[in-house]
Amino acid sequence: MGSVTVNAQGEIVTTTVSSGYSRSLLTDIGREVLVIFREAKQAQLPLAEISINFASLRVTARELRGGAIIFLLPQSSLMPSLKK
Amino acid sequence: MAAQHKILIVDDDADWLDVCREMLSHLPTKPEIRTAGAGARAISMLDSQPFRLLICDLKMPKMDGLQVLSIVKRRFPDLRTVVLTALEDEEFRSRAYSLGVDLFWLKPDMQQNTKMFLDCVESLLGSEKNSGFRGIQSKSLMDIIQLECMSRNSTMLRITRGPLVAKIWIQDGELLDAEVGNVRGEAAFHKILAWKSGTFENLPAEPLRERTIQRSINALLLETAQSIDETTEPAQTEFIERADHRKTVWRLALLAAEGAEFVITVPPEGQGKSEAWGTPNAEQFAIWTRRAGEAIKRLSDRIEAGPLAFIAGGSMERRLIMLIREQKTFLVAWPTEIAEGELLEKTKKLVASWDS
Numbered sequence A: 001m002g003s004v005t006v007n008a009q010g011e012i013v014t015t016t017v018s019s020g021y022s023r024s025l026l027t028d029i030g031r032e033v034l035v036i037f038r039e040a041k042q043a044q045l046p047l048a049e050i051s052i053n054f055a056s057l058r059v060t061a062r063e064l065r066g067g068a069i070i071f072l073l074p075q076s077s078l079m080p081s082l083k084k
Numbered sequence B: 001m002a003a004q005h006k007i008l009i010v011d012d013d014a015d016w017l018d019v020c021r022e023m024l025s026h027l028p029t030k031p032e033i034r035t036a037g038a039g040a041r042a043i044s045m046l047d048s049q050p051f052r053l054l055i056c057d058l059k060m061p062k063m064d065g066l067q068v069l070s071i072v073k074r075r076f077p078d079l080r081t082v083v084l085t086a087l088e089d090e091e092f093r094s095r096a097y098s099l100g101v102d103l104f105w106l107k108p109d110m111q112q113n114t115k116m117f118l119d120c121v122e123s124l125l126g127s128e129k130n131s132g133f134r135g136i137q138s139k140s141l142m143d144i145i146q147l148e149c150m151s152r153n154s155t156m157l158r159i160t161r162g163p164l165v166a167k168i169w170i171q172d173g174e175l176l177d178a179e180v181g182n183v184r185g186e187a188a189f190h191k192i193l194a195w196k197s198g199t200f201e202n203l204p205a206e207p208l209r210e211r212t213i214q215r216s217i218n219a220l221l222l223e224t225a226q227s228i229d230e231t232t233e234p235a236q237t238e239f240i241e242r243a244d245h246r247k248t249v250w251r252l253a254l255l256a257a258e259g260a261e262f263v264i265t266v267p268p269e270g271q272g273k274s275e276a277w278g279t280p281n282a283e284q285f286a287i288w289t290r291r292a293g294e295a296i297k298r299l300s301d302r303i304e305a306g307p308l309a310f311i312a313g314g315s316m317e318r319r320l321i322m323l324i325r326e327q328k329t330f331l332v333a334w335p336t337e338i339a340e341g342e343l344l345e346k347t348k349k350l351v352a353s354w355d356s
Helices: A023-042 B014-024 B039-048 B065-075 B090-098 B107-112 B114-126 B141-150 B185-193 B217-232 B242-258 B282-303 B340-354
Strands: A002-006 A012-015 A049-054 A057-064 A067-074 B006-010 B032-036 B053-056 B080-085 B103-106 B155-161 B164-171 B174-180 B199-203 B262-266 B275-277 B308-314 B318-324 B329-335
Touching: A002 A023, A002 B114, A012 A023, A012 B114, A023 A049, A023 A057, A023 A067, A023 B282, A049 B282, A057 B114, A057 B282, A067 B114, B006 B014, B006 B039, B014 B032, B014 B114, B032 B039, B039 B053, B039 B065, B053 B065, B053 B114, B065 B080, B065 B090, B065 B199, B080 B090, B080 B107, B080 B114, B090 B103, B090 B199, B103 B107, B103 B114, B107 B114, B141 B155, B141 B164, B141 B174, B141 B185, B141 B217, B164 B185, B174 B185, B174 B217, B185 B217, B242 B262, B242 B275, B242 B340, B262 B282, B262 B340, B275 B282, B282 B308, B282 B318, B282 B329, B308 B340, B318 B340, B329 B340
Parallel strands: B006 B032, B006 B053, B053 B080, B080 B103
Antiparallel strands: A002 A012, A002 A067, A049 A057, A049 B308, A057 A067, B155 B164, B155 B199, B164 B174, B262 B275, B262 B329, B308 B318, B318 B329
């Protein structure tokens, strides 16, 4: 688990994810996240953050100047987000 | 070989500056770290040499962090900015984001999640320059003014649209005055809100400004929104069956009772039409809901992490929860005042009641 940062073109800029996740997989994750952010912006529903909750994994992403920083966390982890 | 980036940290606490400097020395790209103990000093340093990233405290004497960020936004628009503060107040967070900051971190969170903070900083250092407006470009002016008023802020908004400059004075969440060209008061307010794009900045409040606007912000925004709807959308008449009408009224009442902002329901492709309650942007939001669902489905197939539970999204304006059910996908929007921990349960409750 860890984080991966993608630029606006979907290219991986940095990653701290272990080798258990292939670069190809991380690129695919980055691409889908960027699609979600861009489509939201086009729909006049801009998002700063999104969290996709699967049974065993949470994918949390924060929009970052057209790119995104994406955190892959097991479901039991806590992390700061848009909280009061 | 990539040039070494420079980071400037500004905080009036010298010990905290030492802590930050030590922590940031662990960044993989080994940027040069400089510090400033006051806002004015930081601006002077930014003037004299190129920095990549500014990490700024909010509560500082003489020139506070918001004033520093306001100056930075105007004079150094390419500088990445991070707020690092102990002030756990949503009002400061929204004001900082309205000034276009890239990240907002609380000091205790940073100390507990140092690695994550360093990942964020490293990402900002490495992120490419992006053209266009920063921060709140995608918000409408109406949203920005509502945010300021709901937060009970006192400020003067200076709005620029090409050569045009307008000002709106807000004191303790109430509108005082508005001015554009030779026009003042409510007439100026309506004129300004008709602008579809522009940039804005928060300037210090002017509490002694003469009050020319007497009506409440909600009344003015509603009137403006209605006049915009009437000029942009043709009037429509509908014949609604009694049962459908009752269902619509019931669902709107449920929406209001639960405190949700809007609900969009999207059936699977080719199995009916999307529906919306509480928002005029039904089609756009429904399209996004469908496309986001498709992207998530592709992601789900790829990463094989078990069934999808839910999707949560957020911005300064609202929180979203998306629940994908067999018959339809629900997208529910909530105001930001509702605690994040309650959102999923409230959404499930609303969805469960929706078709009952």
